[in-house]
Amino acid sequence: MNFEIKQLFDLFHTQAADYLSAFRYPWEALDGIKQMILNLGEKLPADEYEQRAEGVWVHKTAKVFPSAYLGTPCIIGPETEVRHCAFIRGSALVGANCVIGNSVELKNVILFDNVQVPHYNYVGDSILGYKSHMGAGSITSNVKSDKSLIVIHNGDERIETGRKKIGAILGDCVEVGCNSVLNPGTIIGRNSNVYPVSCVRGVVPENSIWKNNGMVCIKNS
Structure with a gap:
């Protein structure tokens, strides 16, 4: 699998397109978010976005519930629900048409349009492509237990x-099952699924399926 930005994402579906296109690999973009x-x-545009605090912009069509906390800096796109x-x-x-659900925590992330993290998710130091979805209770783990530097494992390649x-x-279009843990440095290709x-x-x-025992199957075309 090729895990370059151009292979993982359709950049048409994010305001970060110009920024991301300057990098080859997605983790290279994390520092400058x-x-x-x-x-x-x-x-x-001021006629489309409300600046609710310094460094906090919310589209006028977005719905932010009163108990949600918006830290700085952040941008909440059109028709998104927090x-x-x-x-x-x-x-x-x-991005646009996203769902940030109850008790979800976000930190240093890019969420493309139509992303759903709807229930009890933690997403940190991550990028979620167009129409990706994290099931209830699924989280990203962003630091190794021994605090060592992260190595991306692609088969025998390190x-x-x-x-x-x-x-x-x-x-784009990744589905992560409920209560799954994505360990530091996990990369999931387009149109793939992760079992709960x-x-x-x-x-x-x-275009593959990660099953509970770690076996990966290619989807039938």
């Missing part, structure tokens, strides 16, 4: 990232 959001925010007790810690670019924090990279209650690591090819 905060500044990218600040730069984008200053250019957003539900009760959602905790957006900051450095979060949330890619040194030089980073201490990487959550998960989900390509899975513990996922490494690279999962596009």
Whole structure:
């Protein structure tokens, strides 16, 4: 599988298209998310976006429930719903028609359009592609238990990232089952599925299914 940005995502579906296109691999884009959001925010049309606080922009068609917390910087896109007790810690670019559910926590993320993280999810230092969905209770783990630098495992191939924090990279139209854990540096290719209650690591090819025992099956065409 090729896990370059151009293979994982259709950049038409994010305001971060120009930013992401400057990188080859998705984890290379994680460090600059905060500044990218600040730069984008200053250019957003005032007739479409409300600036609710310094560094916080919410589209006028978005619905943000009163108990949700919007940390700085963040951008909430058109028709997106941020539900009760959602905790957006900051450095979060949330696209159009997304669902950020109850008690969901976001930190240093890019969510493409039509992403759903609807129930009790933690997503940190991650990029979620167009129409990707995380089932209830599924989370990204972004730091190794021994705090060592993260290595991307693709079969026998090992890619040194030089980073201490990487959550998960989900390509377009990925489905993650309920209560799954995506270990640091997990990359899931386009149109792939993860069984519920899975513990996922490494690279999962596009158009495939990760089963509970870690076996990966290619989908029938």
